[in-house]
Amino acid sequence: MGAEVRIYGIVGIPEACSGDNVADLIAAGLEHSGLAIEPGDVLVVTHKLVSKAEGRVIALDSVDPSPFAERIAQRYDKDPRHVEVVLRESARIVRMDRGILIAETRHGFVCANAGVDASNVPPGYVSLLPVDPDASAARIRSELISRFGAEHAVIITDSFGRPWRNGIVNIAIGAAGLQPLLDYRGQADTFGNELRVTVMAVADELAAAAELVMGKVERCPAAIVRGYPYQPGAGGASDLVMPAERDLFR
């Protein structure tokens, strides 16, 4: 028999409010879903849940747009307060064209609108990425280990677009308890050739896999991936950010 991996959507997670404990919310959803965290599981959580619990949601009414934000908003027919929030979350603008704003965040992620998003938050609000998603993942993991007594890994996701390809995919923006990159270099393939450049971004593949049960409009902000033999480790999703000196597309 070949390997087998199962992915379970966690439902019944209460709507998160600022100050909520994410591990409590997840535990409530697990109970509602008839699930528990088992050793070796990967818990995958959408960042939206984490951002809300961490108070990373902003009322647009509270935002005073700069003249630059006003100009960009006028040119591309956007809400200037939304543009202002995007600029505040940006470390650098990578592309600004045809109404699309691709920014590098302070974490080093390159994505549309610096991760600022108006979906799945109340009208008039926008959500931001967590300040330190790896730290958020480590905190959630540590609290869930206390509750369930099971060594596991945690991944926090967002869905990003990609150059050259249509559609967005779930990727890992935070991780704890696993090596996010699986390094095959030096191992031999079935013909004895040494694999020279194969480093798999397994945390991103786990994030993408979990999206298959999470969807966008059902209320399923978390999932368990069970049966994947991840390599335990102290790495985080920051390991997935390509250093500028290696990057041909900065």
Next chain:
Amino acid sequence: MGAEVRIYGIVGIPEACSGDNVADLIAAGLEHSGLAIEPGDVLVVTHKLVSKAEGRVIALDSVDPSPFAERIAQRYDKDPRHVEVVLRESARIVRMDRGILIAETRHGFVCANAGVDASNVPPGYVSLLPVDPDASAARIRSELISRFGAEHAVIITDSFGRPWRNGIVNIAIGAAGLQPLLDYRGQADTFGNELRVTVMAVADELAAAAELVMGKVERCPAAIVRGYPYQPGAGGASDLVMPAERDLFR
């Protein structure tokens, strides 16, 4: 209960040779693995298996490098015959720097070495991408439907690097029987906000999910994803190629 998706690795697939029927090879592996294709399954196959069966493997000894290939090879310490094959498979060079050659293939995919790869083929050989991976997927699907009588989808994968992120991930380069993009535009989120830009590249997420059981060095070139409610359709992975006029990163 939330949704549940299972992923099964298919083992015992014979090594593919030029002229082999991919559906026969998959069927042999399914039998060896105690699996059958059920209605609604997504069969995910690495392109390497398909390329070998379609004769898309080249002996480097048969390649006569051009002066340009010789110069590039010398500059970056590569095999000039390998570089020549990459150039022949390229429609356009996107980046050529630090020994890395990122090319656009005739299919419109942007990837390292135009998909030419020396792993999992005999020493002295390189594999190419299938000529028309969507047609390959459609053919495999049609033959497996004849055998198993189960409506299903087929995805052919390769692993690509990404700008800005470390590591490679499995993506769909061929597909048949499903809509590779899931369009949420016009639907409402849990707060009643209309989702405006959310089109998920589900074929890429299915490809990534399957990689979790396929690995790189074990002989597991295919997997079944079961329980994912894909949208049946006539689309192919060519739908995932972003048209030049929408692409900010050509």
